[in-house]
Amino acid sequence: MRKRTIYSAKIRETEVTDKAVFRQRRSFIKQAAALGLTGSIAGGVSQAQAGTPLQGPIIKSPYSIDEEQTLKETATTYNNFYELGLNKGDPAKNQNWLKTEPWTVQVDGECSKPGTFNLEDILKPHAIEERIYRHRCVEAWSMVVPWNGFALGDLLKRFEPNGNAKYVAFTTLYDPDRLEGQRSRVLEWPYVEGLRIDEAMHPLAMIATGMYGEEIPAQNGAPMRLIVPWKYGFKGIKSIVKITFTEEQPPTSWNLSAPHEYGFFSNVNPQVNHPRWSQARERKLTGEAAGGLSALFTAKVDTLMFNGYADEVGSLYSDMDLAKYF
Ligand SMILES: Nc1nc2c(c(=O)[nH]1)N[C@H]1C(S)=C(S)[C@@H](COP(=O)(O)O)O[C@H]1N2
Ligand SMILES: [Mo]
Numbered sequence: 001m002r003k004r005t006i007y008s009a010k011i012r013e014t015e016v017t018d019k020a021v022f023r024q025r026r027s028f029i030k031q032a033a034a035l036g037l038t039g040s041i042a043g044g045v046s047q048a049q050a051g052t053p054l055q056g057p058i059i060k061s062p063y064s065i066d067e068e069q070t071l072k073e074t075a076t077t078y079n080n081f082y083e084l085g086l087n088k089g090d091p092a093k094n095q096n097w098l099k100t101e102p103w104t105v106q107v108d109g110e111c112s113k114p115g116t117f118n119l120e121d122i123l124k125p126h127a128i129e130e131r132i133y134r135h136r137c138v139e140a141w142s143m144v145v146p147w148n149g150f151a152l153g154d155l156l157k158r159f160e161p162n163g164n165a166k167y168v169a170f171t172t173l174y175d176p177d178r179l180e181g182q183r184s185r186v187l188e189w190p191y192v193e194g195l196r197i198d199e200a201m202h203p204l205a206m207i208a209t210g211m212y213g214e215e216i217p218a219q220n221g222a223p224m225r226l227i228v229p230w231k232y233g234f235k236g237i238k239s240i241v242k243i244t245f246t247e248e249q250p251p252t253s254w255n256l257s258a259p260h261e262y263g264f265f266s267n268v269n270p271q272v273n274h275p276r277w278s279q280a281r282e283r284k285l286t287g288e289a290a291g292g293l294s295a296l297f298t299a300k301v302d303t304l305m306f307n308g309y310a311d312e313v314g315s316l317y318s319d320m321d322l323a324k325y326f
Contacts, residue, residue, distance in 0.1 A: 051214055051215075051217075052214055052215045053213060053214055053215075054128060054148055054210045054213055054214060054215060056128065058128050058129065058130050058148060058213060059127055059128065059129040059130070060129070060130055061129040061130060061131040061132075063131050063133070063203070063204055063312075064130065064131055064132035064133070064146075065132055065133065065134060065144065065308070066132075067132070067134070067144045067286075068144060068286045069132065069144045069145070069146060069286070070135075070143035070144050070145055070284075070285050070286050071286075071296070072211075072212040074143070074285050074293075074296055075143055075145050075211065075212075075220070075285075076092060076211075076217050076219060076220060077089060077092040077219075078285060078293070078296075079091040079092060079219045079220065080137065080139075080233065080234070081181075081219055081220075081221065081238055082181045082184070082186055082187060082191075083097075083098075083172065083173075083179040083181040083182050083189075083191065083238075083239075084097055084098065084179065084180075084181055084218070084219060085180075085181055086181070086184070086186065090181075091218070091219035091220075092217075092219045094180070094181075094219075095217060095218035095219050096218070097178045097179050097180060097218075098173070098178070098179065098218040098222060098239060099175070099178060100218065100222045100223045100239075102118070102119075103118070103119040103223050103241070104116050104117060104118055104119065104241070105117050105119065105122050105224075105240060105241055105242065105243060106241065106242045106243070107159050107242075107243045107244075108242075108243075108244050108245075109165070109169075109244040109245035109246050110161060110162050110164040110165040110245040110246065110247060111159040111160050111161045111162060111165060111245045112159070112160035112162060113158065113159045113160045114159065115159075119223055119224070122155070122224070123209060123224070125158070126149075126150035126154060126155065126207075127150065128148050128149065128150065128209070128210065129148065129149065129150060129206075130146050130147070130148055130213070131146070131147050131148075131149070131206060131227075132144060132145070132146045132147075133145060133147060133227060133229040134229055134304075134307050134308055134309075135227075135229065135233055135236075136232060136233060136268050136282060136303065136307045137232065137233040137234070138232040138233065138234055138254075138262070138266070138274060138279075140277060140278070140279065140281070140282045140283065140303075141282060141283050141284075141285060141297070142282045142283070142284050142285065142303075143284070143285045143286070144284070144286060145211060146211060146212055146213070147206065147208040147210070147211050147227055148208060148209060148210030148211060148213065148216075149206045149207045149208035149209050149210065149224075149227070150206060150207060151203050151205065151206055151207075152200055152201075152205040152206055152207050152226065153200060153201040153202070153203065153205065155207055156168060156200060156201065156243070156245075157201075159243075159245070161197065161245045162245075164245075164247045165197055165245035165246070165247070166196065166197055166246065166247050166248075166249075167194055167195065167196055167197060167245070167246045167247070167248065167249055167250055168194060168195055168197060168200045168243060168244070168245055168246070168250075169192060169193070169194040169242075169243070169244040169245075169246055169250035170192065170193045170194065170226060170237045170240050170242065170243055170244075171190050171191070171192050171237075171240065171241055171242035171243075171244075172190045172191040172192070172237055172238055172239050172240065172241065173190065173239045173241045174189055174190035174241075176189065186257075187253050187254075187256075187257050188253065188256055188257070190241075191237060191238070191253045192237070192250065192251055192252060192253050193226065193234075193235055193236075193237035193252050193253065194246075194249065194250035194251075194252055194264070195228065195235070196249075196316075197245075198316055199228070199313075199316060202312070202313060202316065204228075204229055204230065204309060204312055204313065205226070205227070205228050206226075206227045207224050207225070207226065207227070207240075208220075208221070208224070208225050208226075208227050209223060209224050218239075220238070221236075221237075221238025221239050221240075222238075222239060223239070224239075224240050225237060225238040225239060225240060226238075226240065229307055229309055230267055230268060230306040230307050230309040230310075230312070230313045231265070231266050231267055231268060231307075232262075232266045232267075232268060234253075234254050234262070234266065235252075235266055249264060252264055254266075260275060261274060261275055261276070263325060263326040264325075265317075265320075265325045265326065266326070267306055267313075267317065267322065268303060268304070268305070268306055268307035269305060269306075269322055269323075269326070270302065270303040270304065270305060271305075271322075271323070272322070272323055272326050279303055280302065280303060281300040281301060281302055281303055282300065282301060282303045283297040283298060283299075283300055283301075284297070284298040284301055285297060285298075286298055
């Protein structure tokens with residue numbers, strides 16, 4: 001997805017990096033176990049939350065799909081989070097760059113209940129569900145991930161958006177002193193994303209605070225990130241610090257960076273190719289772990305319209321030319 005990078009070359013580069021990260025992690029965990037170190041220390045993580053099981057009951061969601069899940073080790077070591085580095089293995093390696101305590105979320109714009117809220121107050125009213133979703137990156141790889149969290153719309157309604165709230169915008173933490181990726185010019189920082197308000201209120205759109213029954217790790221967007229399963233992965237903005245209700249369509253990071261390649265809507269659509277590669281098929285990261293990262297990719301499978309969620313979300317776009325609004 002990086003500009004000025006040949007796609008096939010990038011895949012090779014990330015495979016090599018990730019194998020090295022896998023090896024490093026494995027030997028480090030072995031050493032830590034031998035020394036009798038536990039929990040977060042064994043993971044090389046400075047914050048206690050990583051690997052921490054979620055508290056309380058987790059509700060099974062009717063929106064879950066019944067497909068083979070991506071291994072937790074894969075979903076938490078093969079990441080796109082450019083603030084933590086550009087290669088797929090970098091975010092896991094650099095997870096301690098993201099400081100998640102304390103964490104506040106500012107809510108403003110077209111709503112009656114704006115404010116700045118502590119993370120605990122944001123999350124407290126929401127029962128945690130497990131939602132097993134397809135996750136399709138615009139780079140033509142995909143995963144099946146059991147996210148933990150709740151409907152985005154249930155959160156947004158608490159701030160009472162008014163009649164001018166046609167869109168909702170999200171912003172990631174800006175902290176270039178720690179998030180070294182923000183010193184690179186690859187994108188304008190902070191990372192920003194947005195949805196039309198009806199998309200945001202759709203019950204499939206969710207805020208994830210966990211995955212695999214544990215608190216969400218830094219590299220996957222701690223402490224709270226967006227998941228919009230019918231859209232390309234880059235819409236799923238990580239580590240959210242700000243939510244703004246707007247009347248105008250808000251700017252979005254990849255669209256700002258390469259407007260001919262990444263649109264505002266970015267619904268998964270196998271019929272609209274990326275200018276530099278086909279979107280007709282994808283490689284799923286649900287293979288066996290034993291053979292290293294390249295063995296984790298399955299053969300290519302067909303990409304589904306709206307990533308398989310057409311029955312649920314198709315009506316949101318019934319009046320749009322889906323080839324034009326990419
Ligand atoms: N702030 C921020 N959010 C981000 C990104 C990023 O670089 N920065 N990458 C996006 C992309 S391209 C994808 S595919 C998903 C990856 O999520 P995952 O690492 O949990 O699979 O996060 C998205 N959210
Ligand atoms: Mo992506």
